[in-house]
Amino acid sequence: MKIIILSNHIAALPAIVHFHNKGSLQCVATSYRPSIENPIKNFCDSNGINCLIINNDLSFSDQLTDLIATTGSELGIVFGFSKKLPDSLLQIPQFNFFNIHFSLLPAYRGPAPLFWQIKRGETSTGITIHKMDDSFDGGPILFQERVQLFSEESFGALNSKLSLLAVSVIEKALEKFSNNVNDLVEQDEISSFSFPAVKRDDLLIDWENQTAAEIMNLVNACNPAFGGAITFLNGQELAIVEVSPAILNDVSDFEPGTIVHADGNYGLFVACKYNSFLRINILQNSEAILSGYKLIALGVKAGARFQNSIQQEAVF
Template identity: 40%
Template sequence: MKIILLTGGLYSIPVIHYLSAQKLLHSIVSPGKANKNNIPIELNAQHLNIPFKRFLKEELNIGFKDWLTEAQVDAVFVFGCPYKISPTLTALPKFGFFNIHFSLLPAYRGKSPVFWQIKNGAQTGGITIHQVTENYDDGPMLMQHEISIAQGESLGLYTNRLAMESVQVISKGIEKLNTTGNDLLFPQNENNASYFAAPVIDDLKIDWETQSANEIENLVNATNPDYGGAVTQFRGLPFRILEVNLVQVNNPSTFIPGSIVHSDVNYGVIVACKETQFLRLNVVQFTEGIFSGFKLAALGIAAGEHFENAANLSGLTINS
């Protein structure tokens, strides 16, 4: 089988190395302008001596079409493409285009499915390989593989596990295509469908009064590292939290959610949440840099101070 990999994401690199080692990879195509995610893909292609092409959005239906026509590949696997792919392109390979999506479709259709799964406290996710159709994430499925989400696992850690597991899932998918072609693709169950748009800055904000300690921990994990941490406000300024864990407090009193109830260099910074639950801040980021909770205490953040909801903060961006 001869394959083109259409990818703009770092998490496709294990698959690149696998397909190259198996002599299946005709070329790698990256959509859009050069950026921090796709430049390493280009460098890996150079290292493996795999042809690499970059097409801007407006070039996909011309330049990429010509590239596909000349290549005469059996399939295109898509691993992170922000643009809708036209039927003119998907009809060119023998078996079509197949998208690798990090959820158990049809649940969590849309962009950033891992963010939403972790934020929502899902205990199970997975990998779906489905045929690309005119609508996002709704084509018949080639393969689906369930993968549990560990307690406290961040977006980065879980996505890296998915990337490594993708190698075996794609390997089995290729074997299935070689054996049965598209005859055994199976439909998605629309009764289980859900869709989530790409996160916006408000989705990253902590609401100390309404969110439980578990919900805040899930949000923090969902934002690490791609979104730079969950957003709160401290001393009137934006404050990002990258790692927390639930802790027990002896003889707990009732505190206003967001209150710092303990701060020292031995136990770090502990914050009250609603329903008499408490979180220890393990890793944070603010104007001066990224710090451990223990360093935060040494910097003078003291018990009795208060984190505030970030609802009124303006000027923040998703990548800040």
């Protein structure tokens, strides 16, 4: 089957390589964003893969229609593509566009499903392949596969895992489609829900109201795509990139966010809600990436307190 892949995201690279090596990939289409490097275009150019940069000054629909005609493609796979496909493309006779979405639709529709699933502490996710319609992440489902989501799995690790698994999932879906066993299942709109694009406020740690597990989920959801979960210490903004759960004995009640141990041998430990604790492993500020040990070496001591905002008075 001759296919084209529409993508702006590195998650599509394993699929691009797979279908290029099989000889079924006719072209990759990607969109151009001024001053932003396009890893899909760079990869295709380096590996001799035909790649079309969508010209924003020309009709998107016309460019894709011409690409389908000139390549003789029979199917389009949309995998992390920023442009919404117009209805004129979706109505091309005997041509189907299938989208790859990293959730078990109709749950977690929207542009950042992995962030929200990790932040909300889901224990499983999945890969959904659905026929596209004129709504975002709508349209009947061709194939789904559930995938376990581990409690300490970061956004980057999960994205990489799903990107590799997607190759076999797409192959299963295409086999089903090619064998005319393509009985599509309509999405249940009653059970559907979506989340918006991630904003800065979604990255802020709320020490008073989030548990240790919730803070760890947020940190994992932010690593590395969003640079870390945001907090403040001694009037300076920091992004926490990695934490791990910790159990401490013989401790008194501490205000959430309080650094309870700052030990050069064991690391930096912070109190959370319900007298639970996290070890701070990696942070970054505007100048450097720091380990918890490095922060201790720079003078941070037990008794200092992480804050929700820069306006809060620091405790020394």
